[in-house]
Amino acid sequence: MKISFELNGELKYLEVDPGERLAALLRRLGMKSIKEGCGTGDCGACTVLVDGRAVRSCLMVAPQVQGRRVMTVEGLGTLDDPHPLQRAFLDSGAVQCGFCTPGMILVAHELLTRNSSPTPDQVREAISGNLCRCTGYVKIVDAVLLAARWKREGKWR
Ligand code: FES
Ligand code: FES
Structure with missing residues (x-):
């Protein structure tokens, strides 16, 4: 079809x-x-x-x-021109093997589209269905909060 x-x-x-x-x-x-x-x-x-x-x-x-x-x-973005969410994951050290990263970034994108001032608990809840075997999640939560701050500061395109 x-x-x-x-x-x-x-x-x-x-x-x-x-x-x-x-x-x-x-x-x-x-x-x-x-x-x-x-x-x-x-x-x-x-x-x-x-x-x-x-x-x-x-x-x-x-x-x-x-x-x-x-x-x-x-x-969302490219290596040469990453989206602020991708940049935040890099700057926060939230990427190790990278296997989970695309999914994490997209659930974060959905969250920040609805709510650009999430609490750490709201970020944890948003990513709770996405498994990461490497980072321990702390840096992923930091990355989403950093991207949220950049969004509030008007740094998203
Ligand atoms: S491959 Fe789809 S949820 Fe794991
Ligand atoms: S960075 Fe390896 S699974 Fe998340």
Whole structure:
């Protein structure tokens, strides 16, 4: 079947298998930030934004994004021009192996879009479904709070 959807601001119109999982489709389209950690909705490493909401792409099939807006971290920033959230993760030392990082950044993006003054507990709650094996979470929470401060200071684009 054919579906159309927006991926990082670009319209896609392509043939998919109705049972193809969104995570697999996005990787097929070159979105290597999508990590399949568990494949069962438990780790958050495959998180993407669909119409601004953080979802687990391993739990969706491709036809579910028909007509919707999908964003991955590739749509947020680049190595040369990182988004402030990405910069905050780097500056805070919140990235080690990086496997969890795209999902963490996207759930943080959803949170800060709704609330640019979150408490540390609200950040912890927002990232609670995303597992990190490396950082111990403290620096990730610091990074989200730093990005929130930058947002309040008008430093987000
Ligand atoms: S791979 Fe989707 S939640 Fe773990
Ligand atoms: S930085 Fe390695 S899993 Fe989070």
